[in-house]
Structures are given as C-alpha cells and as structure tokens.
Amino acid sequence: MKIVIVCYPTFGGSGVLATELGLYLSKKGYEIHFITYKQPVRIQNLTPNLYFHEVHVPAYDLFKYQPYELALSSKMVDVVMKYKIDLLHVHYAIPHAYAAYMSKKMLADEGISIPMITTLHGTDITLVGSHPFYKKAVQFTINHSEYVTAVSESLKEDTIRLFDITNDIRIIPNFVDIKKIKYRNVPCEKGQIAPNDQMIITHISNFRPLKRIIDILKTFKIISE
Numbered sequence: 001m002k003i004v005i006v007c008y009p010t011f012g013g014s015g016v017l018a019t020e021l022g023l024y025l026s027k028k029g030y031e032i033h034f035i036t037y038k039q040p041v042r043i044q045n046l047t048p049n050l051y052f053h054e055v056h057v058p059a060y061d062l063f064k065y066q067p068y069e070l071a072l073s074s075k076m077v078d079v080v081m082k083y084k085i086d087l088l089h090v091h092y093a094i095p096h097a098y099a100a101y102m103s104k105k106m107l108a109d110e111g112i113s114i115p116m117i118t119t120l121h122g123t124d125i126t127l128v129g130s131h132p133f134y135k136k137a138v139q140f141t142i143n144h145s146e147y148v149t150a151v152s153e154s155l156k157e158d159t160i161r162l163f164d165i166t167n168d169i170r171i172i173p174n175f176v177d178i179k180k181i182k183y184r185n186v187p188c189e190k191g192q193i194a195p196n197d198q199m200i201i202t203h204i205s206n207f208r209p210l211k212r213i214i215d216i217l218k219t220f221k222i223i224s225e
Contacts, residue, residue, distance in 0.1 A: 019042035
C-alpha cells in the first residue's frame with residue numbers, strides 16, 4: 001500500500017509514534033509519505049520506500065495567522081494524486097484531521113475516493129480539542145473518519161465523555177520498540193541513582209508547559225520540605 005502519514009515533526013509523543021510507525025511500515029515494504037512542515041526529527045535518512053513532503057505556507061500581510069490547514073490540505077491532494085496514495089493516516093486531531101477531511105472532499109471532485117484514519121493521542125482531545133473554539137470541528141472530523149483509533153482506554157473514554165461521538169473508536173496502545181533498548185538485559189538498580197533511604201521522583205515526558213512542569217517543581221518542593 002501507499003500511505004500518507006500526517007503528524008507534527010517535533011519531539012511530542014504523537015509525532016514520535018507516527019514517525020516510528022511509518023519507519024516500521026516502510027521496512028515492511030509499504031510506501032510511506034510523510035507530510036508536515038519540516039522533516040520529522042526521528043527520520044535520519046530517506047529510503048526508496050520513505051518520502052517527505054514539506055508544507056510551505058507563504059507569508060502574506062493580510063493574514064495575522066498564516067493558513068496552515070489550507071496549505072496542508074492542498075499538499076495532501078497533490079501527493080495523493082501524484083503518487084496514487086491508498087490511505088490517509090493523520091495523527092493528532094488538530095488540525096490534521098480537519099485538513100484531511102477537506103482534502104478528501106477536494107479529491108472527491110476529481111473522482112478519487114480515499115479512506116482516512118484519525119489517531120487520537122491525548123491533549124488533542126482532553127485539552128485543545130475540547131476547547132469551545134475547536135470542539136465542533138474536532139467532533140465533526142472524528143465522526144467523518146473511516147477509522148478512529150486512540151492510544152489508550154482512558155483516552156477513548158475521555159473522547160466519548162467530551163464529544164458526541166457516533167463513530168467507533170479502536171484502541172491501539174502506544175508502543176516501544178524493545179529492540180532499540182541496547183542494555184535491556186541489564187537491570188536498573190536504585191542504588192545507581194540514589195541511596196535506598198531516599199525517594200526518586202521521575203518525570204517521563206518532554207519539557208513543555210503543556211506537561212505541567214511547574215506543578216512538578218512545586219510537588220518536588222513540598223516533598224523536600
């Protein structure tokens with residue numbers, strides 16, 4: 001199959017998962033086309049089965065905010081038509097699912113019907129997507145996707161609680177490629193990090209305000225006192 005994957009290219013979990021999925025599928029013989037505004041950080045080299053298409057948003061003084069969704073939709077249409085793509089897989093609902101839906105409608109005018117998978121990752125539903133400014137658009141694109149997946153049971157429950165969902169949501173959990181863990185047979189002893197009479201507080205994520213770093217620091221302060 002020839003598959004388009006749309007994601008954020010940064011270190012966020014949704015972009016990492018989408019990139020790793022695309023890399024794995026390309027090694028299995030699928031033709032993978034990433035579409036985003038810069039090359040994903042997890043892609044070091046492009047291969048015969050791996051393509052990257054950059055979305056360019058021309059700057060124009062009329063726009064206070066440049067219309068990325070419009071440029072993304074147009075790029076998806078171009079790639080689908082040029083490479084005869086079979087499937088669209090969009091990660092993180094905003095704005096990718098909305099842009100994919102618009103590209104599907106444009107392609108329909110060209111006599112091309114293509115299915116769309118939307119994968120929900122977390123804050124695109126619980127934080128950003130549930131905001132009144134975006135809620136109706138997110139709900140619409142989820143319900144108009146051929147397939148919807150969520151990375152956890154709790155995220156599926158949150159989506160159903162926050163939105164009026166008529167589509168089925170399938171759970172495909174986040175994954176770790178254990179073959180990449182070089183020292184996976186070596187146990188991590190607590191004594192390597194701290195004495196046994198001390199507690200270890202661990203934050204596993206990236207350092208963005210979205211991840212409530214300030215709350216982590218406040219918690220550490222309270223425990224220390």
